[in-house]
Amino acid sequence: MDDVTFAELDCDGAIAEAVERVGGDTRAELLGNAVVGGAALLGALGLSSRAGAATARSDVGILNYALTLEYLQSAFYTEAERLGAIGGKLADVPRQLGAVERAHVTALKQALGKAAVPRPAFNFQGVTEDQVKFLRTAVAFEDLGAAAYKAQASRIKSPALLAAAVSIHSVEARHAAWMRYLAGSTPAAAAFDEGKPVSEVRAIVASTRFVVARPRTSSTSRPKHTG
Amino acid sequence: MSLRRESTATETSLDRGELFARALVAGGVLAGGGALVAAFPRLAGSAPSAAQDRKILNFALLLEYVEAGFYEEAFKNGKLTGDLREYVSIVRGHERQHVAFLTKALGGAARKEPKLDFGDATSDPQRFTDAAIELEELMIAAYNGQAVNLTKATLAQAAKIVSVEARHAGWIRAIAGKNPAPDATDAPKTAAQAQMSLDQTGFVG
Numbered sequence: 001m002d003d004v005t006f007a008e009l010d011c012d013g014a015i016a017e018a019v020e021r022v023g024g025d026t027r028a029e030l031l032g033n034a035v036v037g038g039a040a041l042l043g044a045l046g047l048s049s050r051a052g053a054a055t056a057r058s059d060v061g062i063l064n065y066a067l068t069l070e071y072l073q074s075a076f077y078t079e080a081e082r083l084g085a086i087g088g089k090l091a092d093v094p095r096q097l098g099a100v101e102r103a104h105v106t107a108l109k110q111a112l113g114k115a116a117v118p119r120p121a122f123n124f125q126g127v128t129e130d131q132v133k134f135l136r137t138a139v140a141f142e143d144l145g146a147a148a149y150k151a152q153a154s155r156i157k158s159p160a161l162l163a164a165a166v167s168i169h170s171v172e173a174r175h176a177a178w179m180r181y182l183a184g185s186t187p188a189a190a191a192f193d194e195g196k197p198v199s200e201v202r203a204i205v206a207s208t209r210f211v212v213a214r215p216r217t218s219s220t221s222r223p224k225h226t227g
Numbered sequence: 228m229s230l231r232r233e234s235t236a237t238e239t240s241l242d243r244g245e246l247f248a249r250a251l252v253a254g255g256v257l258a259g260g261g262a263l264v265a266a267f268p269r270l271a272g273s274a275p276s277a278a279q280d281r282k283i284l285n286f287a288l289l290l291e292y293v294e295a296g297f298y299e300e301a302f303k304n305g306k307l308t309g310d311l312r313e314y315v316s317i318v319r320g321h322e323r324q325h326v327a328f329l330t331k332a333l334g335g336a337a338r339k340e341p342k343l344d345f346g347d348a349t350s351d352p353q354r355f356t357d358a359a360i361e362l363e364e365l366m367i368a369a370y371n372g373q374a375v376n377l378t379k380a381t382l383a384q385a386a387k388i389v390s391v392e393a394r395h396a397g398w399i400r401a402i403a404g405k406n407p408a409p410d411a412t413d414a415p416k417t418a419a420q421a422q423m424s425l426d427q428t429g430f431v432g
Contacts, residue, residue: 174397181402193386
């Protein structure tokens with residue numbers, strides 16, 4: 001955590017990109033036709049629409065931010081399951097958490113459609129094969145996931161997306177308690193859980209150095225058909 | 228923003244919320260899919276407001292009173308040992324703080340503590356464990372179900388409580404040897420559904 005530099009944050013392309021979408025809206029144009037408008041959804045629900053398409057853009061940003069964190073978690077547990085080195089009291093963890101986090105990725109990708117950020121490349125540097133480091137990382141990831149969703153909940157404009165996001169938020173908290181229980185730390189350390197803003201989450205993720213490369217964004221141009 | 232862009236955005240937005248909900252359902256969670264969608268029609272005409280926040284928080288306070296009373300009695304009975312003893316000694320403090328927080332937030336509008344009767348659920352370890360799981364999961368579902376009905380400021384506060392309830396649920400299930408998070412999402416309950424679940428416990432006299 002203490003050795004985070006801007007250069008390291010730079011290599012963390014996917015997070016940075018998602019963050020920009022949450023914070024500013026400068027990249028919103030890139031989303032093109034996939035930009036969501038909250039108005040129709042609110043209308044369909046019989047709610048008044050106070051905000052227009054700008055609202056929806058921020059929701060897309062938040063979903064992409066969540067998707068990036070879910071990519072990280074799902075890749076971590078999926079790799080641990082594939083390598084098969086995590087055992088003992090943790091034997092079920094890679095499979096069970098992997099399945100849940102993959103379901104979150106799938107749901108977010110489907111919701112985002114073309115606007116979904118691509119999966120970054122990861123290098124877990126042996127942590128997925130090391131019982132002690134694996135568990136410590138799982139605790140950190142799940143606490144982080146809960147804190148990240150929490151800080152965004154009140155910023156989500158679309159009721160449907162909010163309902164879905166909070167239903168994931170509490171599952172991340174269950175995971176955090178579970179991993180802490182296995183690690184021998186108090187599963188619920190305080191009466192109130194604080195959220196973490198994007199900047200903090202981003203710094204923590206960058207400090208792990210697990211995100212090694214900015215993903216290749218799929219090109220919108222197609223190869224010329226010359227035949 | 229051009230008109231054209233706006234109408235395109237409008238067309239896709241409905242899909243997105245629905246797709247998210249459906250994907251979660253198809254993802255195996257399922258637990259909540261129906262409720263998630265079924266909850267929407269009830270939102271009509273109930274836009275978040277301070278008055279509505281008070282109603283919701285008062286219902287949350289009722290649930291927190293039940294939990295706080297449950298753990299306090301279990302702690303005092305002194306029949307729980309090991310992991311369960313540690314659990315109850317920490318969690319009772321959390322629930323007491325939740326009650327205090329909501330009571331303060333509601334001020335003069337806060338409801339009084341209900342009459343509670345837990346039978347042997349606060350002394351028999353197996354019954355205690357089952358009841359604790361039921362209560363914690365009821366809390367999660369009730370808070371999740373109200374997220375869309377709260378004003379944003381109150382939602383931000385409630386979110387700090389609901390994940391602690393979720394941690395309790397994960398913790399007690401781990402102690403019980405059950406999967407702490409069996410579903411990919413936690414299904415919401417409407418206020419009426421939560422009230423029905425509470426009634427079924429028979430704890431509130």
